[in-house]
Amino acid sequence: MYKVLPENIKRGHTILEARGITKRFPGVVANDRIDFKIRLGEIHAVLGENGAGKTTLMKILFGQYQPDEGEIFIGGEEVRFKSPLDAIDLGIGMVHQHRKLIPAHSVIENIILGHPRAGKILNLKRAEQEVLEICEKYGFSLDLNAKVWQLSEGEKQLVEIIKALYRGAEVLILDEPSSALTPVETEKLLISIKAMSEGDLAIVPFITHKLPIVLQISDRVTVLRKGKVVSCIDTSEATEQSLAKEMVGRDVIFRTQRTTVEKGETIIQVNDLSAFSDKGVMALNGVSFSIREGEIFGVAGISGNGQRELVEVLAGLRKPEGGSVSLDEVDITFADSLKRWRLGIGYVPADRIAMGSIADFSLVENVTMNYYFDHEYYRRGVLDTKKIRELTNDIIAEYDVITPNVDIVAKCLSGGNLQKLILARVLSRKPRLVIVDLPTQGLDVGATEFVRNKLIDAKKEGACVLLISEDLDEVLSLSDWVAPIYEGEFMGILPGEDAKRELVGAMMAGIHLDEESA
Amino acid sequence: MKIGSHELKLERRVSLSGWQATGISILAIIVALAIFSIIFILAGVNPLTAYAEIFSYAFANPFGLPLTMNRSIFILLCTYAFIIPFAAGLWNIGMAGQLYAGSLAAYAVLLALGVKEFQSAELPTTLVILMMLIAAMLGGAFIGGIAGFLKGKYNINEIVVTMMLNFMMFWVVSFFIKEGGIFMNPGGRGESFELPPSLQPSLIFGIPFTIFIALGAALLLHFVLHKTKIGYEIRAYGENPTAAAYAGISNFSMPLLVFIMGGALAGLAGYHYFGAVPGVYKIARNYGYFGDLAFYGIICGLISRGNPLAAIPVALLFGGLSIGARFVQGKMGMSFGVDFALLGVLMITLVAFQFFYRYKFIWENSKGEP
Numbered sequence: 093m094y095k096v097l098p099e100n101i102k103r104g105h106t107i108l109e110a111r112g113i114t115k116r117f118p119g120v121v122a123n124d125r126i127d128f129k130i131r132l133g134e135i136h137a138v139l140g141e142n143g144a145g146k147t148t149l150m151k152i153l154f155g156q157y158q159p160d161e162g163e164i165f166i167g168g169e170e171v172r173f174k175s176p177l178d179a180i181d182l183g184i185g186m187v188h189q190h191r192k193l194i195p196a197h198s199v200i201e202n203i204i205l206g207h208p209r210a211g212k213i214l215n216l217k218r219a220e221q222e223v224l225e226i227c228e229k230y231g232f233s234l235d236l237n238a239k240v241w242q243l244s245e246g247e248k249q250l251v252e253i254i255k256a257l258y259r260g261a262e263v264l265i266l267d268e269p270s271s272a273l274t275p276v277e278t279e280k281l282l283i284s285i286k287a288m289s290e291g292d293l294a295i296v297p298f299i300t301h302k303l304p305i306v307l308q309i310s311d312r313v314t315v316l317r318k319g320k321v322v323s324c325i326d327t328s329e330a331t332e333q334s335l336a337k338e339m340v341g342r343d344v345i346f347r348t349q350r351t352t353v354e355k356g357e358t359i360i361q362v363n364d365l366s367a368f369s370d371k372g373v374m375a376l377n378g379v380s381f382s383i384r385e386g387e388i389f390g391v392a393g394i395s396g397n398g399q400r401e402l403v404e405v406l407a408g409l410r411k412p413e414g415g416s417v418s419l420d421e422v423d424i425t426f427a428d429s430l431k432r433w434r435l436g437i438g439y440v441p442a443d444r445i446a447m448g449s450i451a452d453f454s455l456v457e458n459v460t461m462n463y464y465f466d467h468e469y470y471r472r473g474v475l476d477t478k479k480i481r482e483l484t485n486d487i488i489a490e491y492d493v494i495t496p497n498v499d500i501v502a503k504c505l506s507g508g509n510l511q512k513l514i515l516a517r518v519l520s521r522k523p524r525l526v527i528v529d530l531p532t533q534g535l536d537v538g539a540t541e542f543v544r545n546k547l548i549d550a551k552k553e554g555a556c557v558l559l560i561s562e563d564l565d566e567v568l569s570l571s572d573w574v575a576p577i578y579e580g581e582f583m584g585i586l587p588g589e590d591a592k593r594e595l596v597g598a599m600m601a602g603i604h605l606d607e608e609s610a
Numbered sequence: 611m612k613i614g615s616h617e618l619k620l621e622r623r624v625s626l627s628g629w630q631a632t633g634i635s636i637l638a639i640i641v642a643l644a645i646f647s648i649i650f651i652l653a654g655v656n657p658l659t660a661y662a663e664i665f666s667y668a669f670a671n672p673f674g675l676p677l678t679m680n681r682s683i684f685i686l687l688c689t690y691a692f693i694i695p696f697a698a699g700l701w702n703i704g705m706a707g708q709l710y711a712g713s714l715a716a717y718a719v720l721l722a723l724g725v726k727e728f729q730s731a732e733l734p735t736t737l738v739i740l741m742m743l744i745a746a747m748l749g750g751a752f753i754g755g756i757a758g759f760l761k762g763k764y765n766i767n768e769i770v771v772t773m774m775l776n777f778m779m780f781w782v783v784s785f786f787i788k789e790g791g792i793f794m795n796p797g798g799r800g801e802s803f804e805l806p807p808s809l810q811p812s813l814i815f816g817i818p819f820t821i822f823i824a825l826g827a828a829l830l831l832h833f834v835l836h837k838t839k840i841g842y843e844i845r846a847y848g849e850n851p852t853a854a855a856y857a858g859i860s861n862f863s864m865p866l867l868v869f870i871m872g873g874a875l876a877g878l879a880g881y882h883y884f885g886a887v888p889g890v891y892k893i894a895r896n897y898g899y900f901g902d903l904a905f906y907g908i909i910c911g912l913i914s915r916g917n918p919l920a921a922i923p924v925a926l927l928f929g930g931l932s933i934g935a936r937f938v939q940g941k942m943g944m945s946f947g948v949d950f951a952l953l954g955v956l957m958i959t960l961v962a963f964q965f966f967y968r969y970k971f972i973w974e975n976s977k978g979e980p
Contacts, residue, residue, distance in 0.1 A: 118625075409855060430858030439856070447856045450849045460842060461857040470839045477837070 103133040106168075107294050108153070108184070108263050113162035115148050117504075119496035122148035123159070124319040130263060130294045135285060137306045137327070138298045139339055140316035141536035142508030143494060146298045149316070150265055153296075154186045155179035185261025187252040189268045195241035202240055203255045226257050230287045246277030250284065257293075264288065266297040268534065270305055282309050303332045303537070315339055340538040351548055352572070356385030357420075359556045360406075360525050365415035366580075367401040376401040377580035378415070383525070383556040383573075388547065390559045390571030390588075393600050395530075398580035399560045400442075403529050406558070407439040408432045420524060430465060438462075438523030440515055442530040442560070444507065448514045451503035455495060455513060458502045459484045462517050483520070491516040492542070508539035515543060519550055526550050529560045544570060564596060578602040617974045626967050628920070635913060638963035639927070642956040649951065655942050663941065668934030676816040680887045682929030684900070686824045687879035688907025689914070689921045690831060691750075691872040695758075695768070696916050697835055698868040699848035703908060704757060704772025705876040706901030707779035708750040712877025713884045713893050714786060715749025716742040717793055717802055720809070726793075729806045739811055739885075743823075746881035747874035753779060754873020755866060762862035768869070780898060787893050795892065802884075802893035811886050818886035823878060831918040844868055879904065903932075906953070913960050915967075928953060 110128040114121065122145045130136050140146045151157040153164065155173030163170050166182050173179045176186070193202045204219045220236055227234060234250055243251070249269065256264055269285075270278045286309060289295050299306055306313055307327060314324040315338045322338050361382045369375035376398040383389045393399060404410035406417065408429030416425045419435055427435070441447040449458050460480050463469045469476050469483075484498045491512045495505060502510060511531070519526065528547065532540040547557050547570060561567045567574055574591035575582045576599035584605025586596070599605060647657035667674035688705045695702040702708075719741045720726060723733065733741075753775055760766040786793040787802040795801050811819050835841040847854040847864040855861050883900055884893045894900075906928050914920035935949035 407856070408858075428858070428860070429855065430860075433858050441856060446850070447852050450846060450853050452849055453846070457842070457846075461846065461853065464839050464842050464846075465858060473838050473840060475837060475839055475842060 103292055104131055106130070107132045107166065109165040110149075110153065111163050111165070113149065113152055113159045113164075115145075115152060115157060115159050119500075121319050123152065125162070126316075126319075126321055128314060128321070128324075130296060132262070132294050133289055133292050134311040135289045135295045135297065135309055137310035137313040138296060138316065139303075139306060139313055139335060141339055141538055142534075143506035144316040144339075144536075145319040146316055147267070148319075150186070150267060150296075150298055153179070154184060154265060180259055180261075183260055183262035184265065185253075185256025185259060185263070186265045187249060187256060187267065187269065191245075191248050191252065193240045193248060193251060196239065198237050198239055199234060199243070199251050200236040202251055203236075203258055205255075207259060223254060223258055226254060230257075230284065230291055232284060244277065246273050246280060249273070249281065253284070253288075257288075261293070263294045263296065266295065268299060269297050270299070270302055278305070285309055303335055306330075306335065307332060317341060336537050339536065351552070353386040353552050355387055355572075356554060358382050358384050359420060360558075361418045361421075362406075363416045365402070365405060365417060366413045367405045367410055368413055369398075369401055374413070375580050376405065379577075379580070379582055380415075381573075381575060381582070381585060383558060385554045385556055386551050387572040388551050388557040388559055388570050389573045389575065390561065390567035391575050391577050391582075392561060392564055392567040392596055393577035395562055397577045399529070399577060401580070402577075403439070403441075403527055403558075403560060406432075406525075406527055407437065407441075433462065433465065433521075436521075436524035438518040438521055438526045440511075440518050440526070440528045440531060442533065444510050444514055445503075449502045449510055452501050454501055455488065455493075455498040455505075456481050456484045458513065459487065459517050462521055466521075487516040487520050488513065491546075508535045511535060511543065512539065515546060519546060522553070522555070524555055526555055526557045527560075528557065530562065531559070532561075532563065532566060564593060564600075567591075568593060568596065576600045619972050619974055620969050621972055623968055623970050628917075631915060631967060632920075634963055634966045635924075635960065638960045639956065641963070642959035645959065646952055646955045649948070653942070653944050655944065660938050660942065663938045664931065664934030667937045668930035672816075674933055674937060676888075677933045678926070678930040679817045679821065680883070680929075681903070681933060682926045683818065683821050683824045684879050684883050684903065685906045685910060685929050686921060686925040687820075687827070687875050687882060688904040689910040689925055690827055690907075690918060691754075691876035691879065691904075692907045692911035693831065693914075693916050693918055693921065694844075694872040694875070695865075695868040696911055697841075697848050698844045698864055699851070700761065700865055700868060701769045702754065702757070702772055702869065702872045702876075703769055703905070704754065704775050704873075705879070705904040705907050707772065707776040708753045708873040708876035709880035709883075709904055710779040710783045710897065710901065711753040711873075712746035712750035712880035713897070714783060714793070715745040715752075715877065716881045716885055717893060718749075719745045720803075720805070721792065725806060725809070726803045730808055735808055738809055742809075742885055743878065743881055746877040746885075748877070750873040750875070750877020750880065751870040752873070754869040754871075754876065756869075758866035758869025758873075761865040761869070762860075768865065776901065780901065783893065783897055787897075793893065799895060801895040805885060805891040810888075810891055813888060816888075818882065818888070820878070820882040820886045823882075825922070827875060827878075828918040828922055835918075840867075876904070876907075879907075909957050909960070912964075928956075931956065 106129050108130040110126060113123050113126040115123040126149060138146055148157060152159050155176045155178050165171065171182055200216060200220055200223060203223055223236060232250060232254065234247060240248060240251065253264065269281060273281060285295055307330065310327045312324065313327050313330060313335065315322045315335065317339060363380050364378045365376060366374060366378050367376040379402060381389065391399060401410060405412045408427055412425060416423060418424060419437065422435065424432060424435065445451060460475065463480055464475060469480055481498060488495060488498065493509050493512045493516065495509065505513065531543050535543065547559065551557055559567065559570060568591055572588045573585055574588060574596055575585045576596050578600060579602065583599035583603065643661060650657040650660045668678045669675060691705045691708060692702050723738065756775065757768045757771040760771050761768045785791055788794065788800050789798060793802040795803050835845060843859045844864060846857065847859055851861055884890055910921050910924045910928060914924045932949050932953055935952045939948035
């Protein structure tokens with residue numbers, strides 16, 4: 093069934109074409125007459141802010157959505173996808189941003205899952221042989237018998253890529269491929285992508301904000317803005333500035349300048365704090381620091397080095413194993429999360445969908461999450477919904493959250509808008525301590541700039557900020573103090589002006605400040 | 611599917627209004643009745659006559675209507691017992707056990723007051739009835755609370771716990787009311803002692819006063835779930851426990867609270883049937899039948915999508931059809947089980963039609979295509 097591609101399509105010819113694709117959702121035109129061509133053997137990046145229509149376009153190309161108008165052609169023939177199965181059969185593969193693998197199964201079992209031939213009797217040996225051939229062709233190295241849960245994020249992504257290739261994908265769509273990867277893994281991914289494009293595959297990475305990656309690997313780039321194609325050019329003609337400008341529609345400042353404000357009293361004092369991870373391992377190991385009014389304290393490190401445990405202990409969602417925490421000289425080591433909200437800790441979690449918001453609640457109800465316990469917003473147990481609605485309207489106006497109204501459910505918001513809403517909700521409480529975990533992950537340039545400026549505003553108003561980030565540039569440009577974290581310990585705490593990129597990078601990899609200077 | 615120049619397409623719904631849901635449910639009922647006509651036709655009965663009989667007996671007959679009401683109130687209270695935990699994303703399938711506990715607790719009040727021996731209480735009737743109501747709620751709440759506690763504290767699956775408590779409570783009731791039990795009817799017969807006439811609550815147009823409790827609970831629940839702080843916490847926990855914990859909502863007290871509330875309402879259902887329905891006034895020998903009937907609370911709760919006001923007509927329909935169909939079965943000389951079969955078909959159809967809560971068919975003009 094698959095491999096319907098006419099043999100005469102050569103490298104450089106158009107393999108997939110979309111003409112006049114239009115898709116409307118209530119209140120928005122997600123895709124507005126989009127024309128889009130992919131050639132065989134090219135890496136074609138699609139850029140756009142959150143909500144620009146990338147995801148919709150991708151889902152249409154993969155058959156998850158049906159376009160309201162417009163046609164799709166593969167190898168010059170018109171096709172209609174009723175479901176992703178049709179798209180897969182016609183040689184389109186997709187690697188989602190969120191992994192869709194079964195952790196308890198082995199790599200090979202995941203790869204053959206859903207393959208038409210795997211329906212009857214499993215011939216794992218033959219499958220393994222075929223998969224190994226694919227790996228060899230593109231130079232992938234992967235233990236096919238490892239269980240998926242043992243793999244790193246980058247390896248899991250590779251499994252999904254191989255899975256798509258094994259099903260005969262000629263066009264591979266990668267949704268924000270580098271979003272969950274560490275810098276090293278990203279390098280590996282880019283090498284794999286290059287290798288695949290040389291093997292006559294068309295690759296379409298959808299990338300939101302990592303402009304350097306676009307410039308580094310892609311052959312052509314299409315920029316979307318508000319559902320329309322703004323430009324489609326050869327990457328060699330583009331620069332970081334020009335792409336950002338087209339994406340956002342205005343000039344963008346890349347480096348937020350650190351502003352120093354007068355420092356006040358100590359707000360939070362953490363002494364020798366330690367905590368177990370969910371797996372029962374000591375993941376946070378004796379961390380001490382304090383933050384004063386008007387300071388941003390940046391914790392730099394690769395995810396999984398104890399940041400999550402640190403944040404959860406401070407937010408009251410995880411019991412500390414040792415140490416103490418005080419906020420404005422009140423001991424809160426064992427306070428529950430509600431008490432901490434009341435005392436003035438505001439927490440913006442890394443996982444906006446699973447923790448930071450409630451997908452099927454309206455925006456008003458989502459704002460209620462941080463206000464339902466506030467005596468100003470309820471009386472005798474009855475919530476003052478009118479007041480919360482006014483508040484919601486105020487904060488979405490102030491934070492420029494793009495939404496038709498405040499009654500739509502949160503899952504209709506794009507990632508950037510959702511993050512703005514959560515940040516607005518938390519900061520509007522005027523917290524003493526703001527904890528932000530990966531605040532700009534997955535956000536486009538415009539939204540990133542906005543979020544960073546809001547954090548600086550919070551500090552100017554006399555709050556203190558605990559910033560957790562994997563993005564070294566972000567930590568370095570915002571923080572008054574930089575604490576690289578490695579395996580649950582701070583490798584040192586550096587004043588912002590002394591924190592040099594190379595030094596912090598080395599400390600993130602486990603070199604202690606004392607060893608470095610010695 | 612294509613017909614002429616038009617195409618029938620299936621599309622995912624973005625939203626569903628209350629009216630659309632109502633329309634879909636009514637359509638489902640009509641389809642279910644149409645399907646069930648086959649049974650009547652096979653039995654040689656004109657389905658239209660049969661349905662006319664069913665509905666007129668259930669809703670317009672001086673004998674049938676009170677029976678319908680008794681049963682509907684019971685189902686309605688059980689529905690609430692399901693709906694409250696359901697709003698918190700939890701499944702209470704222990705209405706049976708909770709209503710048994712409620713009934714026992716209500717009769718325990720009488721035992722404590724010496725009613726069993728002296729057939730009267732020293733205290734005023736209203737006070738005793740009030741005490742019975744409170745005891746019924748506490749009894750149900752206690753059994754429900756066990757499941758809620760285990761869920762909140764140790765994350766033990768609430769479905770398993772409530773289900774097992776049903777079996778346990780079934781035998782506990784048996785232990786108390788059968789031979790040798792302290793609640794035993796002096797005449798034996800495997801049922802509890804009877805409520806003395808002085809403690810039998812008076813009827814309003816032939817309907818027990820518990821109807822006001824049931825209807826009042828609908829309004830109260832609707833208000834609590836959608837307007838109050840506690841209702842918000844329950845719904846937030848139900849939608850996303852992780853996000854709720856983030857917002858400071860306790861993952862321990864929410865399950866406990868909803869199961870206490872649900873159990874209390876199931877306890878009231880027990881009081882209603884064994885303490886307020888004319889002609890019963892005791893924990894009847896066939897109490898297990900009412901335990902089974904309580905399961906209609908789940909189906910009514912699902913059909914009304916957790917909306918306590920929408921549950922009223924649904925419970926009325928199920929109560930009425932079960933009474934009407936039983937009557938028709940006897941009158942038309944049909945074989946045993948017509949009422950259960952009808953409710954079963956109705957249930958399956960209603961659940962199947964929930965498909966249309968998520969999808970819709972649309973006609974699309976596909977002209978202009980090659």
